[in-house]
Amino acid sequence: xxxxxxxxITVFSPDGHLFQVEYAQEAVKKGSTxxxxxxxxxxxxxxxxxxxxxxxxxxxxxxxxxLDDHVCMAFAGLTADARxxxxxxxxxxxxxxxxxxxxxxxxxxxxxxxxxxxKYTQSNGRRPFGxxxxxxxxxxxxxxxxxxxxxxxxYHAWKANAIGRSAKTVREFLEKNYTEDAIANDSxxxxxxxxxxxxxxxxxxxxxxxxxxxxxxxLKMFSAKEIELQVNETGKEKEEAEKKKSKKTx
Amino acid sequence: xxxxxxxxxxREGVRAVMAATFFGEVVxxxxxxxxxxxxxxxxxxxRETPEDExxxxxxxxxxxVRLLGRQTKTTLEVSLLEKYPCSKFIIAIGNNAVAFLxxxxxxxxxxxxxxxxxxxxxxxxxxxxxxxxPTEAFCVFYHLxxxxxxxxxxxxxxxxxxxxxQWLEKVFGSCPRKNMQVTILTxxxxxxxxxxESTSSLHTPFLKALKTQNFREPPCCSLLEQPNIVHDxxxxxxxxxxxxxxxxxxxxxxxxxxxxxxITVEAFKPVLSSRxxxxxxxxxxxxxxxxxxxxxxxxxxxxxxT
Numbered sequence: 001x002x003x004x005x006x007x008x009i010t011v012f013s014p015d016g017h018l019f020q021v022e023y024a025q026e027a028v029k030k031g032s033t034x035x036x037x038x039x040x041x042x043x044x045x046x047x048x049x050x051x052x053x054x055x056x057x058x059x060x061x062x063x064x065x066x067l068d069d070h071v072c073m074a075f076a077g078l079t080a081d082a083r084x085x086x087x088x089x090x091x092x093x094x095x096x097x098x099x100x101x102x103x104x105x106x107x108x109x110x111x112x113x114x115x116x117x118x119k120y121t122q123s124n125g126r127r128p129f130g131x132x133x134x135x136x137x138x139x140x141x142x143x144x145x146x147x148x149x150x151x152x153x154x155y156h157a158w159k160a161n162a163i164g165r166s167a168k169t170v171r172e173f174l175e176k177n178y179t180e181d182a183i184a185n186d187s188x189x190x191x192x193x194x195x196x197x198x199x200x201x202x203x204x205x206x207x208x209x210x211x212x213x214x215x216x217x218x219l220k221m222f223s224a225k226e227i228e229l230q231v232n233e234t235g236k237e238k239e240e241a242e243k244k245k246s247k248k249t250x
Numbered sequence: 251x252x253x254x255x256x257x258x259x260x261r262e263g264v265r266a267v268m269a270a271t272f273f274g275e276v277v278x279x280x281x282x283x284x285x286x287x288x289x290x291x292x293x294x295x296x297r298e299t300p301e302d303e304x305x306x307x308x309x310x311x312x313x314x315v316r317l318l319g320r321q322t323k324t325t326l327e328v329s330l331l332e333k334y335p336c337s338k339f340i341i342a343i344g345n346n347a348v349a350f351l352x353x354x355x356x357x358x359x360x361x362x363x364x365x366x367x368x369x370x371x372x373x374x375x376x377x378x379x380x381x382x383x384p385t386e387a388f389c390v391f392y393h394l395x396x397x398x399x400x401x402x403x404x405x406x407x408x409x410x411x412x413x414x415x416q417w418l419e420k421v422f423g424s425c426p427r428k429n430m431q432v433t434i435l436t437x438x439x440x441x442x443x444x445x446x447e448s449t450s451s452l453h454t455p456f457l458k459a460l461k462t463q464n465f466r467e468p469p470c471c472s473l474l475e476q477p478n479i480v481h482d483x484x485x486x487x488x489x490x491x492x493x494x495x496x497x498x499x500x501x502x503x504x505x506x507x508x509x510x511x512x513i514t515v516e517a518f519k520p521v522l523s524s525r526x527x528x529x530x531x532x533x534x535x536x537x538x539x540x541x542x543x544x545x546x547x548x549x550x551x552x553x554x555x556t
C-alpha cells in the first residue's frame with residue numbers, strides 16, 4: 001500500500017499517513033546523536049562528532065550552530081537541509097531584532113523553523129527537510145528553554161531529549177537519570193549530557209562536542225581538552241559508584 | 251445473446267472473440283473456448299525472430315554467474331563445495347554481515363581465498379560486464395588454512411532472482427553433501443518487519459532466526475514469527491538447504507540503518523556463541539578495534555548526513 005502513496009508529499013494514504021514525512025524522519029536517524037539538557041541555570045547541547053577525512057577542515061563540519069547570541073541549535077539529518085534552515089533562522093533572528101528592537105525568544109525562533117518545515121510538507125514539487133533540531137537558549141526572563149523540531153513541522157518543549165542515531169537509547173537513559181539532583185548545578189548537568197552520549201558514542205571523549213549557554217552569557221563551545229577532562233571525571237565517578245555498589249552487594 | 255464469430259488475438263495474446271449482442275452491435279469479448287486453429291496462430295505469434303533470440307542469448311550471457319578459481323581465475327568446472335568440501339559453511343550477505351565476519355571471525359587464523367563468484371545485474375555499478383576486475387569480485391569464498399573444512403563466503407552484491415539458482419548450483423552443486431552445517435547472516439530494514447506491537451516499542455537492531463528442519467541446535471535468538479518472510483539470496487540458500495535436508499540456520503538482523511553501522515554489526519554478536527562460530531572466535535577486543543577502523547574509513551566518505 002505504501003508504494004502507491006509515498007511518492008508525492010501532498011498525498012495522504014488511506015490510513016492517514018504522509019509517507020514522505022515519515023521517510024524524512026528516517027533520514028534524521030542517519031545523522032549522529034545529539035543530546036540536549038535543560039538545567040536550572042544552564043542549557044547543554046552535546047553531539048557525537050562525525051569522523052572527518054584527513055584533508056578536511058574540521059571547523060567546517062559542525063553540528064552545533066549559534067542562531068543568535070542567546071540561542072543555538074544542533075541538528076541531525078541531511079547536512080545541506082540543515083544549512084538552509086540555519087541560514088533562514090539566522091536571518092529571521094536579525095530581522096526580528098531590527099523590526100521590534102528585541103531579540104527573538106527561543107519559542108519564537110523554534111516556531112519559525114517549525115512553520116518553515118511544515119510549509120515544505122504541504123507544497124507540490126518540494127520535499128520535507130530531512131532534519132530534526134534541538135534549539136536551546138535563554139529568554140529575557142532568564143528561563144532556560146529546550147525545544148525540539150522534526151521534519152513534519154511539529155515542535156515541543158523538553159526537559160531533556162535526544163535526536164539522531166540511537167536517540168531511543170539515549171532518551172531512555174535520560175528518562176532514568178534526569179532528576180532534580182542530576183541538574184542541581186551546572187557541572188552536574190554537563191556530566192549528565194556526557195554520560196548520556198557515552199551510552200552510544202563508541203570511542204569516548206574525542207568524538208564528542210559540547211556547547212553550553214548560561215544565563216546572560218553567550219554560547220560557549222568546549223575545547224577538546226575541556227571535554228576530555230569532563231569525560232575523565234565522569235568516568236572516575238562512574239567507577240567509584242560501581243565500587244560502592246559492589247561493596248554493598250558483597 | 252452473444253454468438254462467437256471468429257477467434258482473434260488481442261495485444262496481450264489473450265484470445266478475444268468478436269461477439270454480437272442482442273441488439274446487433276459487435277463487441278470484443280474474451281473467450282476461453284479454444285479451437286484447433288488457434289494453436290497454429292499462437293505459435294506464429296510466439297515464434298522468435300533471430301534478432302530476439304540473439305538478444306536473449308546476449309542477455310543470458312551477461313547475467314551469467316561465473317565461479318572463478320583462486321589462482322587460475324578460470325571458471326571452475328565443478329561446484330565450489332565439490333572442489334572444497336566443508337563441514338561448516340558460513341555465508342554473510344550484505345555489508346553489515348560482511349563487516350561482522352571480517353572483524354570477528356576473519357581476524358583470527360589464516361583465511362585463504364578459494365574462489366569468487368562474479369555476476370552482473372541492474373543493481374551493479376559497473377558497466378563493463380566482460381572485464382570485471384578482481385577488485386570487483388562480489389562474492390568471495392575463503393577457507394581456514396588450519397582447518398579447510400570451514401568455508402566462508404562474503405557476498406556484498408545483490409544477486410537477482412534469475413541468478414539465484416545459478417549461484418546455488420555453482421556453489422553447492424546439483425547434489426550437495428548433507429553432513430555440513432550452513433550459517434547465513436544478513437540484514438533487513440526494520441520497516442519490513444511485521445508485528446502487532448507498536449513499531450516505536452521495537453529496540454532496533456534486533457536478531458531473528460529461521461532454520462531448516464534438520465537444524466537441531468537451539469538458535470542464538472528468537473525465531474522469526476509469521477507472517478514475516480525472508481527475501482532474496484538468503485531465502486534461496488535456506489530453501490535450497492531445506493529441500494536437500496541440509497542443516498542450516500539464517501540469522502536476520504532487523505535494523506534501521508542499512509548502511510555500514512557499528513551498532514548493527516554488533517547486533518550479530520550473540521551468533522558468536524553458536525556451535526559453528528564459537529571455535530572460530532579468538533580475540534574479541536581486537537575485533538572491536540578492527541570494526542571501528544572499518545567504520546571510520548567508511549563514514550568519512552559520505553558528507554550527506556551529519
